[in-house]
Amino acid sequence: MAVGLPENIFITKLDAAANWARSNSMWPMPFATACCGIELMATAASRHDLARFGAEVMRFSPRQCDLLIVAGRVVMKMLPVLQRIWLQMPEPKWCISMGACACSGGVFDTYAVVQGVDRFIPVDMYVPGCPPRPEQLLAAVIEMQAKVRRTGTVMGREFTIRDTPDGPTPFDQDERYRIQDANLIQLGGFSAAATGKGLQGRSNRG
Amino acid sequence: MVELSVLQSRFGAGITESVFRDNRRIDVSSGSVFEILSGLKAEFGFSMLIDLTAVDWLEYEGATDRFSVVYLLLNMDTGERLIVRTAVNLPDPCLPSVYSLWRGADWMEREVFDMFGISFTGHPDLRRLLMPEEFDAYPLRKDYPLKGRGERHNFPVITRSGS
Numbered sequence: 001m002a003v004g005l006p007e008n009i010f011i012t013k014l015d016a017a018a019n020w021a022r023s024n025s026m027w028p029m030p031f032a033t034a035c036c037g038i039e040l041m042a043t044a045a046s047r048h049d050l051a052r053f054g055a056e057v058m059r060f061s062p063r064q065c066d067l068l069i070v071a072g073r074v075v076m077k078m079l080p081v082l083q084r085i086w087l088q089m090p091e092p093k094w095c096i097s098m099g100a101c102a103c104s105g106g107v108f109d110t111y112a113v114v115q116g117v118d119r120f121i122p123v124d125m126y127v128p129g130c131p132p133r134p135e136q137l138l139a140a141v142i143e144m145q146a147k148v149r150r151t152g153t154v155m156g157r158e159f160t161i162r163d164t165p166d167g168p169t170p171f172d173q174d175e176r177y178r179i180q181d182a183n184l185i186q187l188g189g190f191s192a193a194a195t196g197k198g199l200q201g202r203s204n205r206g
Numbered sequence: 207m208v209e210l211s212v213l214q215s216r217f218g219a220g221i222t223e224s225v226f227r228d229n230r231r232i233d234v235s236s237g238s239v240f241e242i243l244s245g246l247k248a249e250f251g252f253s254m255l256i257d258l259t260a261v262d263w264l265e266y267e268g269a270t271d272r273f274s275v276v277y278l279l280l281n282m283d284t285g286e287r288l289i290v291r292t293a294v295n296l297p298d299p300c301l302p303s304v305y306s307l308w309r310g311a312d313w314m315e316r317e318v319f320d321m322f323g324i325s326f327t328g329h330p331d332l333r334r335l336l337m338p339e340e341f342d343a344y345p346l347r348k349d350y351p352l353k354g355r356g357e358r359h360n361f362p363v364i365t366r367s368g369s
């Protein structure tokens with residue numbers, strides 16, 4: 001049935017209207033902990049100009065942001081901060097993990113560095129590279145916008161179905177074996193060898 | 207330059223000297239290290255503590271002690287440098303703090319405590335400096351695995367629907 005519409009009025013779905021607004025005005029929260037942060041700054045600066053895609057309003061309060069950009073390696077001491085920032089961001093919110101370190105720990109496979117933020121917070125988009133070029137981050141932001149337009153709903157139904165962790169289980173089996181091996185290496189020479197107990201036995205830190 | 211014989215006559219014969227690439231080092235016993243350092247500061251003009259760090263000698267060929275604690279001193283008037291080393295061992299590696307001599311030793315001793323588990327008696331605030339408070343290993347000890355014992359995985363997981 002044809003409906004006559006007055007001038008300047010068009011019909012759309014509420015979801016599509018919300019996605020259109022959300023995807024074109026993303027406010028990033030720059031969580032820049034290392035060298036990738038410099039590239040993030042370059043992306044926002046005049047040469048690459050993130051503003052062309054509506055995402056130039058970097059806010060340093062998580063309560064005003066809806067796109068978390070984790071740029072750089074995250075260490076054990078920083079992860080509770082990152083999680084807190086994520087929880088403080090209002091819905092709807094998305095997360096870009098930028099660079100090899102944020103995605104997987106990168107070359108920093110040591111006791112203090114978290115091996116990928118996706119083990120502990122949800123991640124929507126991974127940007128490979130060490131560091132990724134600004135163009136690559138721009139591509140990720142554009143892809144993020146496309147994803148929001150593709151999957152977004154007004155009430156955030158696309159979020160509530162994601163109830164399993166996005167990354168590998170924090171303590172997957174090979175990691176367990178590796179740590180066992182490391183602890184089994186027999187050390188000679190001095191009597192009291194292994195002293196640290198490790199934290200595995202404990203419940204989660206608060 | 208402060209001659210070894212001068213130091214030995216002042217602080218006792220237990221001091222030995224060695225040179226490596228123009229760096230002059232004296233080895234002293236852990237019991238007398240505080241007295242020697244305060245003497246070096248007060249009488250020999252070593253007014254600045256450049257660095258304070260430690261070495262783990264586990265599995266090192268010919269090593270007799272588990273840890274060395276190293277003090278790098280500088281005489282600000284003559285430019286002379288001197289490295290003072292002392293040895294400590296498990297199970298309770300412990301030294302007197304030099305915070306009362308050089309305030310700069312504050313964080314250096316905290317770092318050595320954090321990384322090697324060597325405690326310094328008399329330090330005003332001996333907490334971990336780099337690692338989280340609840341971390342209970344000493345990562346720069348040679349018997350600690352590089353990839354840790356799983357501490358880096360022990361965090362709550364936040365899923366998308368749960369946040």
Ligand code: SF4
Nearest residue numbers: 035036099100101130
């Ligand atoms: S991925 Fe490379 S550039 Fe980015 S934080 Fe890690 S080391 Fe630095």
